[in-house]
Amino acid sequence: MRDVQKGSAEMIVLALLESRARHGYELAKLIESQSDSKLQFHVASLYPMLYRLERKKLVEGRWVEKAGERRRRFYRLTPAGKRALQDHRRTWREFVSVLNGLTGFSHA
């Protein structure tokens, strides 16, 4: 299931970037709070994941300086990233329905 988990982590990151661009620390905090720390997803793997997504051209990182703030690296979805997220979502729904079906089947 490692692939599935990796896939799901990717999906989470992509989903978090869907509404707007965010920087790394912000993403880390969001994942931590939203998943109740239940997902086996460390900040440690966040940055490598972001770099991987960037290499795959699904996200785009850019240094942004705001007045009175530090220079930060903001990530946003590319068009390919948006499509990948949609694919992920559809597959996931199918997969979950299959899992449900399977569980239903095994109890029948």
Added chain:
Amino acid sequence: MPEWTQYVRQHLPRVQAGPERENEIVAELALQLEAAYEEGIARGLTKREALAAAESQLGDWESLAREINAAEKAAPEPARANPLGGWRGDVRYALRSLRRNPAFAAIAVLTLAFGIGGNTAIFTIVDAIALRGLPYREPSRLVAVETRKADQPELESWTSALDLADLREHTQSFQSLAGISPIWNSVLTGRVPAERLELLYVSHNFFSVLGVEPAAGRTFTATEDAPGHAAPVAVISHGFWQRQFGGSPDVLGKPLELNGAPLTVIGVLPAGFRYAGEPVAGTAAKIDVYLPLSANQLAGSTRGLRFLKVVGRLKPGVSAAQARDEIGRLSAALSQQYASTNRGFTFGVQPLSEQVSGRYRVAMHLLLSAVGFVLLMACANVANLLLGRATARQREISVRVALGASRFRLLRQLLTEGAVLAALGGIAGLAIGWAFVALLVRTGPEVLLRTTPVHLDGRALAFTCAAVFACALLAGLPPAWRTVRSEIGHALRESARGLTGGHRATRSLLVVAQMAFALILLVGAGLLIRSFEHLLQVDPGFNPRNLVTVTTQLPASVQTSAAAVAIYKRVAEQVASTPGVVSVAAVSRLPLMGRNLGSWLYREGRIVPGQPGIDVEYRVATPSYFQTMEIPLSAGRLFDERDGAEPLIINEAAARRIFPGENPVGQRVKLGSSPNRSPWVTIVGVVGNVRHAGLDVEPSPEVYRPYAYSPLGNPILVIRTAAEPSTVASTLFAKVRVEPGMPAYNLFLMQDLVDRSTVERRFVMLLLSGFAAAALLLAAVGVYGTVAQTVAQRTGEIGLRMALGASPAAALYLVFRDGLRLTLAGMAIGGVAAALLTRLMRNLLFEIRPLDVPAFALASLALAAIALLACYIPARRATRIDPLTALRQE
């Protein structure tokens, strides 16, 4: 507060990225650490605690660097817009997945390679021997005209010069007709050493009939070939030009001396030209020198003397059948007009290509169909393997679909896999085909394969590859399509057992077909092997062991019979004095070298005016010939040294045919084209039959005349040695040359001659046996694959049965029943088909019938045995199924 960037640099191992990118990464991680640290401080942690918490979020530095490095190497997603992009990835994936299944990959690739290689090689050979058009202008208009004796159609066909003249004059079908006659003794003299040459007398239009232009100079004119006024001119072959004149361009007009007679070279033929028509008995396929037909001493002979081969070019639009009709009417008219010489003879017309390769056609078609069957079996096997694999991969594919792989991509992936397989098979097949052709050309019969260059046929290779590729792709398509199209949930649920019903029926069908093909091939091979067995048991009529032969030629200066006898005696004495030589003799023609020119025999008291005599084979032999060859004497006596021209020895076949129930010894007969002019000769002995025409040809009536009657111009010496003759053989050349200018040639062991006479049959038999063995193997793989998969699919069921108390024997039965059902069905179909098909190979069989019971029985047994073996391996696996494990799988 530490300097964060510095801190990260100190702790993070080097990242494999450009310095700029590394700076970015370090800066970003520093920001993360800083933010986490600040947050810790804000929560009231000590500096040390806050730092530890911030650092622990990033895990240990080593693995962080490792993960970043891996991420930095990630390949970009392939662009979705280009549906054909990423094929390299597909190919890599296919190769990877084949590497994971080396057994599957090896079997599939080898099966394909064998199919492609074998098929291409055989097609190449068959094409070279039997299919390729003759290398002349408009070869379809070339025909051979043959004179046949109605009651002895097996006799070699020769046509008389006067008949040829009538054919030219009284027919409309032919644009031109050429006559060809071999020359038996010809030596290039005036050069040292003297060289024996292969010569043909040809009519002046011979080259224009074939449509061959000389490479230099010209060919004969009608004047040079005028009856009785032959010009001393010669056209030479390209090879002879190179050999004797070093390819010099000023060869035209150069003198040449043949048997002491001067000639002038007027033309050189193009390289690679050879006359492909019926190899005129006793002449090699490569002719060195061509002379005008009218220079032949026989040119002015009577109508009864048949010594010509005839080749003709049909007029445009005239078919061979029309020519045959016309020529048939003419032969009827001629046998009325010239009853004494032409009654019982008819003219036949057949395409020249038919004469060239007709007698091999059945064998070639047999091989072609055999290899076609093997190819079909190979395709079936690959289809079977791919179907099996598709079934096994159903779950993998379903999961990939569920995880978002697009259907198009999956389809493409599966097809790529088929193509990769086919490509690998094609490459290996090319190598196999090349090696196979080389092997066949080296080991195959010389007459068939070494007169024309044989190259791997590109078209055949392309065709076979295309066929097998298509097959591999088609076999990959249905399961791929089916899998990809089906409902994913359904697939995931069912993939353990379901979705395979259709495949299973297809696969069973394929196995049944394979079994049928295999049986047909096995029966065919069995029949040929049994024929060959019979053939090897045939007694050639003489003892070929420790017998060696060499041919020489008396010097042109020898003009009288007495001189010829004297010089032969000197040769014989020289050879006989060699240590290890037991006896020496000479004969006009060796056994197993094909038919000789025959003669007519008239028995005293049975001569009917106007009726032709009895056809007999005719040989001249020295007195010691029969002892040397160990041909047994069955009545009367042999020749002795005092004999003149009168005595005659006949063989048992002649005794039975001409003197049934009587003692031929002491009877008088006449030999020759007409009884009037020939003297009486007396039969003094009867000797055993010798298989002169071939081991598989019944001996025909034959007579031997003594050497003194007709001293041989080029005596063929037969020499019996006390032991293995190879050691003696090396000294024979020198011993034979008692006079300078006498050539010695054609030195070989008699056993080789016997072996060579079976080489064509052996060749066809070995090839067909090879195909049958391959078919057996393919069939075994097919059965094994199907049964093994059935066992894998029914593991649960078998386990359940065993848990409920079924014995291992019952499980064994379950599996065997499946395999046996397929085997028996295939064998039943194959048996019937074989019974129908083997009739077509009747001509290739020797002393057995096409429905030979042992051949059918042995083939069936072999196939059944190998099928059972193929079932046994998976069946044994079935008996070892642990019910608990099996049920858990469910």
